[in-house]
Amino acid sequence: MTQEEEKKLKLFAANVRRWVIEAVYRAKSGHPGGSLSCTDILTYLYNNALEVSPENINDPKRNRFVLSKGHCAPALYSVLGLKGFFDINDMPKLRALGSKLQGHPCMNELKGIEMSTGSLGQGIAAACGMAINAKYLDKTDYKVYTVLGDGEMQEGEVWEALMAGAHYKLDNFCVILDKNGLQIDGKVEEVMNIGDIEAKAKAFGYETRVIDGHDFQQIDAAVNDFKANAGSGKPFFIVAKTHKGMGVSFMQDNPGWHGKNPNDEEYAKAVTELDAAIKALEV
Amino acid sequence: MADMATREAYGKALAEVGADPKVVVLDADLAGSTKTGDFKKVYPDRFFDMGIAEGNMVTTAAGISTCGKTVFCSSFAIFASERACEQVRNSVCYPNLNVKVCATHAGLTVGEDGASHQCLEDLAIMRTFPNMTVLCPSDAAQTRMAIKAAAETYGPFYVRLGRMKVADVYGEFGQDVPFQIGKANQLKDGKDLTIIACGIMVQEALEAAEMLKAKGIEARVIDMFCIKPIDREAIIAASKETGLIVTAEEHMVSGGLGGAVSEVVCEEAPCKVVRFGVKDQFGQSGTPKALLEAYKLTSADLADVCEKAFANK
Numbered sequence: 001m002t003q004e005e006e007k008k009l010k011l012f013a014a015n016v017r018r019w020v021i022e023a024v025y026r027a028k029s030g031h032p033g034g035s036l037s038c039t040d041i042l043t044y045l046y047n048n049a050l051e052v053s054p055e056n057i058n059d060p061k062r063n064r065f066v067l068s069k070g071h072c073a074p075a076l077y078s079v080l081g082l083k084g085f086f087d088i089n090d091m092p093k094l095r096a097l098g099s100k101l102q103g104h105p106c107m108n109e110l111k112g113i114e115m116s117t118g119s120l121g122q123g124i125a126a127a128c129g130m131a132i133n134a135k136y137l138d139k140t141d142y143k144v145y146t147v148l149g150d151g152e153m154q155e156g157e158v159w160e161a162l163m164a165g166a167h168y169k170l171d172n173f174c175v176i177l178d179k180n181g182l183q184i185d186g187k188v189e190e191v192m193n194i195g196d197i198e199a200k201a202k203a204f205g206y207e208t209r210v211i212d213g214h215d216f217q218q219i220d221a222a223v224n225d226f227k228a229n230a231g232s233g234k235p236f237f238i239v240a241k242t243h244k245g246m247g248v249s250f251m252q253d254n255p256g257w258h259g260k261n262p263n264d265e266e267y268a269k270a271v272t273e274l275d276a277a278i279k280a281l282e283v
Numbered sequence: 284m285a286d287m288a289t290r291e292a293y294g295k296a297l298a299e300v301g302a303d304p305k306v307v308v309l310d311a312d313l314a315g316s317t318k319t320g321d322f323k324k325v326y327p328d329r330f331f332d333m334g335i336a337e338g339n340m341v342t343t344a345a346g347i348s349t350c351g352k353t354v355f356c357s358s359f360a361i362f363a364s365e366r367a368c369e370q371v372r373n374s375v376c377y378p379n380l381n382v383k384v385c386a387t388h389a390g391l392t393v394g395e396d397g398a399s400h401q402c403l404e405d406l407a408i409m410r411t412f413p414n415m416t417v418l419c420p421s422d423a424a425q426t427r428m429a430i431k432a433a434a435e436t437y438g439p440f441y442v443r444l445g446r447m448k449v450a451d452v453y454g455e456f457g458q459d460v461p462f463q464i465g466k467a468n469q470l471k472d473g474k475d476l477t478i479i480a481c482g483i484m485v486q487e488a489l490e491a492a493e494m495l496k497a498k499g500i501e502a503r504v505i506d507m508f509c510i511k512p513i514d515r516e517a518i519i520a521a522s523k524e525t526g527l528i529v530t531a532e533e534h535m536v537s538g539g540l541g542g543a544v545s546e547v548v549c550e551e552a553p554c555k556v557v558r559f560g561v562k563d564q565f566g567q568s569g570t571p572k573a574l575l576e577a578y579k580l581t582s583a584d585l586a587d588v589c590e591k592a593f594a595n596k
Binding site: 136 | 352
């Protein structure tokens with residue numbers, strides 16, 4: 001990836017963060033912390049890996065993305081809005097009655113959502129089903145990506161789905177863990193330690209990478225490794241180390257911002273920071 | 284047709300609807316028991332064993348269905364409807380996906396496996412989910428129709444099937460078994476009371492009606508194989524024309540067929556409703572026949588309940 005491409009992604013991500021804050025502030029509810037931690041991963045996938053657009057989103061051969069950590073819908077919506085799936089200026093309708101932008105992603109409400117998620121552990125399983133469809137039923141080479149949270153790793157179904165992914169040799173299946181280390185009640189390691197996730201994924205039969213989930217060069221390298229992994233018979237697991245609340249100083253690494261909206265003063269401060277970041281990248 | 288369990292008819296019907304290449308089948312390590320193995324034999328490339336992980340099986344089925352497939356998934360009713368309950372709700376019914384949960388070994392007649400495996404709550408649970416169609420066929424021929432309808436109709440289905448061999452209810456119809464979603468089958472007319480039954484209780488109801496006839500009581504018998512959407516007109520007519528309804532199901536009396544019929548009766552045409560079924564208790568080990576006798580679910584028990592209710596009408 002050239003420096004210019006990387007800068008473009010950084011600018012896109014800064015705008016995603018700006019819309020996340022705008023939407024959660026206007027909605028007066030939502031999940032800013034985890035949305036900001038997965039923003040760079042989603043930015044990369046929708047700009048450099050998925051090759052989906054409003055025009056080809058019904059193509060049976062399209063690549064698929066499932067946000068298994070469905071509560072981070074504000075980040076996914078911002079990305080989809082900026083990619084033209086709906087009018088980005090509708091972002092303030094997040095969580096409003098009758099809105100396409102439901103509190104958690106609803107596939108029948110918004111074009112571009114591949115699976116309704118929100119109940120943790122189920123998105124990865126649905127994504128696994130899509131990968132089974134590609135490999136065994138349609139016999140086509142589309143890829144399926146899913147992003148999970150580290151708190152979500154505590155759900156039993158995640159491990160059932162991981163087992164199925166390896167059993168069915170889904171080398172078209174890429175699981176990305178947004179490992180921000182925090183969940184509602186505090187630090188993941190204190191609430192219910194998920195242990196050495198890379199070792200566990202390896203033990204389940206996955207090809208693994210551990211990266212900085214905010215470094216586009218590293219995300220790019222890992223996803224390219226995944227693509228090159230086709231034919232190996234091994235599914236792929238990327239542990240992306242991230243910061244909850246990334247990009248907004250007072251939200252960063254603070255579990256208090258899991259599911260809370262900013263007040264007027266906090267909103268103004270976040271906007272000042274993000275607008276400055278956008279301006280610096282636009283130069 | 285010889286006596287056949289509805290699960291056996293399910294396996295045969297699956298192999299039949301499998302002629303459509305969009306039909307895919309998942310099981311959770313019970314293919315020999317649920318009879319999805321009959322599909323696997325014919326279409327091994329479209330069969331996936333998901334291991335002993337029923338919730339994951341249902342969500343995987345949902346994922347496959349988003350790719351334009353009609354996905355059947357099976358386990359014992361206790362696991363399909365209760366272990367995987369929230370997956371059925373959130374990953375199948377909420378997104379309105381084309382997944383057919385076909386649950387075998389429902390009710391007490393699982394037999395010797397005992398209470399942990401005797402599902403008595405599934406109809407109550409499944410019929411509350413929006414987008415869901417709930418079917419409970421009474422014999423092999425009707426099961427075939429139910430599976431064909433599920434395969435041909437878009438959307439989530441729950442089909443309740445049994446382990447025990449059952450006699451034909453619709454034998455005389457051959458291949459032309461009357462079957463319409465949302466429309467009950469009236470099997471016998473009568474003026475004194477109506478028995479509304481589903482599943483294995485339909486046969487018991489027909490036998491009970493004969494016993495009642497010998498005592499001068501004319502019972503109407505309705506096969507309410509479609510629990511949702513329920514045939515409101517048939518229930519209203521039964522209330523207005525016979526003035527007494529007895530529901531019969533191999534299920535808790537709360538929430539299932541008895542609950543569904545009572546709701547319609549209360550709202551549209553009040554009359555006395557007596558709910559015949561399992562009453563707030565778990566099952567236990569035993570042969571199916573011994574269990575039906577011990578839990579007072581035989582045709583003689585049903586006739587007795589009907590006779591007493593009629594006496595107090």
